[in-house]
Amino acid sequence: MVEIAVVNVGDTIWTIANRYGVSAEDIMNINELTEDLSLVPGQALVIPSNSRQFYQYYERRSNIFRNRxxxxxxxxxxxxxxxxxxxxxxxxxxxxxxxxxxxxxxxxxxxxxxxxxxxxxxxxxxxxxxxxxxxxxxxxxxxxxxxxxxxxxxxxxxxxxxxxxxxxxxxxxxxxxxxxxxxxxxxxxxxxxxxxxxxxxxxxxxxxxxxxxxxxxxxxxxxxxxxxxxxxxxxxxxxxxxxxxxxxxxxxxxxxxxxxxxxxxxxxxxxxxxxxxxxxxxxxxxxYGYDWQLPFDPDVDFAETIGPREAVNRARQQGANIEYDFNAEAPFFTYYDEGGNEHIVWFEDARSxxxxxxxxxxxxxxxxxxxxxxxxxxxxxxxxxxxxxxxxxxx
Structure with missing residues (x-):
């Protein structure tokens, strides 16, 4: 059983923890989050099982049923x-x-x-x-x-x-x-x-x-x-x-x-x-994913390679909301850099x-x-x- 939470505007680790009936600490541990970083709207988080007892039971059962x-x-x-x-x-x-x-x-x-x-x-x-x-x-x-x-x-x-x-x-x-x-x-x-x-x-x-x-x-x-x-x-x-x-x-x-x-x-x-x-x-x-400056010219431009956590951090720094393409099954966001150039970032998250x-x-x-x-x-x-x-x- 795998649950993925998508962050809404105004969500915190604690509101998501309450929504799913799990501890905030467990969410932070499994997603390697810290309290000092705000969540990004559109960010995808893996939700841990809602109790240690259930988790241990699930692990024992899933070892039987999960594909090896x-x-x-x-x-x-x-x-x-x-x-x-x-x-x-x-x-x-x-x-x-x-x-x-x-x-x-x-x-x-x-x-x-x-x-x-x-x-x-x-x-x-x-x-x-x-x-x-x-x-x-x-x-x-x-x-x-x-x-x-x-x-x-x-x-x-x-x-x-x-x-x-x-x-x-x-x-x-x-x-x-x-x-x-x-x-x-x-x-x-x-x-x-x-x-x-x-x-x-x-x-x-x-x-x-x-x-x-x-x-x-x-x-x-x-x-x-x-x-x-x-x-x-x-x-x-x-x-x-x-x-x-x-x-x-x-x-x-x-x-x-x-x-x-x-x-x-x-x-x-x-x-x-x-x-x-x-x-x-x-x-x-x-x-990994890529950060492209727009408009993109393949004859002269090269996209910057970016990791999934780096992408989320960049969205946070730029004040961008993460969107999701349900056909491609991939997250993306856009932002403008200090020079006024538009960028688009496609990357991977828990959903993709x-x-x-x-x-x-x-x-x-x-x-x-x-x-x-x-x-x-x-x-x-x-x-x-x-x-x-x-x-x-x-x-």
Whole structure:
């Protein structure tokens, strides 16, 4: 049972607590609020169960009836507070995908200072997943992947180097995040996966790929390429895929709109579940939104990335009320900056995340993945723990 309260004009934590018959302290704890911050009209709060006794009973019962899913979150290894993020979010996660190692065209792999974060993960009940990309630091490179796909020496070198790192660091699995490959290299990518996956699995590693969102074999969503990602082949070859269902509406250099609108996510799931087994699909969701200055010119402007709690704080500072688009299932607000420029902010809140988490149940998916840890969003983790039981591997 999950209840979400939407703040009305004049509401306080105490009036909401009285309305739902719960303590103000419990509301503050579950939503990580403080007494000194006023609520924002339109803000969404997760409401705790109305008594400790009921909550304990509900927890016992819901462990029987809640779907058990796998959960993943990407974490940047070299982020300053990465270790603290591990300890904070490990109870909610099956995996941390440690981002990221970079493949080079000759099969070498760039170094990554991941020792501290991997060691922290090993002290928790979650498992570390190594993320390997074809990112150069500025863009995803199709030249790198073509060389790995077509040059046997480079490919073998890459496989040996990847295995050496995973064995040395004691990773649990790998997430291959090769993006924006040449569309004509789609079958080459499939053959690459058919070559590398058995080698990794015979060494005891879990293998996954990140795939771009599409609504048909030839119709990618938004700015993503994805024509190089053969959904059916990936679903057949690897243990699971992470379906990147974010930036499929608005993105930093795209139109101001919801980042992960539910109708589009549903279209992507309708196609993906038609060619990939449901229990191999992990739905990727955003832990961020964007602030666009208007009018937005995609040729020259870039939106500011903003976290869910940052967005609420900005609405408070600007005196803006938060509105909700019930079609996209996403919150937004507008404001004017000190220079008189209009802005619009689309982000995620408890309502929008619940709408997407409901899809995990509806489509009977393997689980959910978050991109990327580092921005505060306590409502999401409260929802996740209320709606699902989290799969954990024995150490």
């Amino acid at each position: 899913i796998e959960t993943n979150a990407y974490i940047r290894a070299e982020e300053q507070n990465a270790v603290n993020l591990v300890y904070k979010y490990a109870p909610y996660l099956t995996y941390f995908s440690v981002s990221s190692y970079r493949a080079l065209a000759n099969g070498e792999i760039s170094a990554l200072d991941d020792t501290a974060v991997v060691n922290a993960i090993k002290q928790t009940t979650a498992k570390p997943i190594l993320v390997i990309t074809n990112f150069t630091g500025e863009e995803f490179s199709p030249e790198i992947t073509r060389e790995l796909f077509t040059n046997e020496v480079a490919r073998d070198n890459f496989i040996e180097n990847l295995l050496a790192i995973m064995i040395e660091k004691n990773y649990f699995g790998v997430n291959i995040d090769f993006e924006e490959n040449y569309p004509e290299d789609r079958e080459l990518y499939n053959e690459f996966l058919r070559t590398i996956t058995p080698r990794l699995k015979e060494n005891g590693f879990l293998v996954s790929t990140a795939i771009a969102p599409k609504i048909s074999p030839s119709q990618p969503v938004a700015w993503f390429g994805g024509l190089d990602h053969d959904y059916a082949a990936h679903g057949e070859i690897v243990d699971f895929v992470i379906l990147m269902a974010y930036d499929i509406g608005g993105w930093f250099s795209g139109p101001p709109q919801a980042v992960s609108p539910v109708p589009t996510v549903r279209e992507v799931l309708n196609y993906s579940t038609s060619v990939i087994p449901n229990d191999k699909i992990i739905l990727g969701l955003p832990l 995340m619940k709408a997407k988490l409901d899809l995990v149940n509806e489509y009977d998916l393997r689980g959910v993945s978050y991109f990327v840890l580092g921005r505060n969003f306590p409502e999401n983790w409260a929802l996740l723990s209320k709606m699902f039981s989290i799969e954990k591997y024995n150490n």
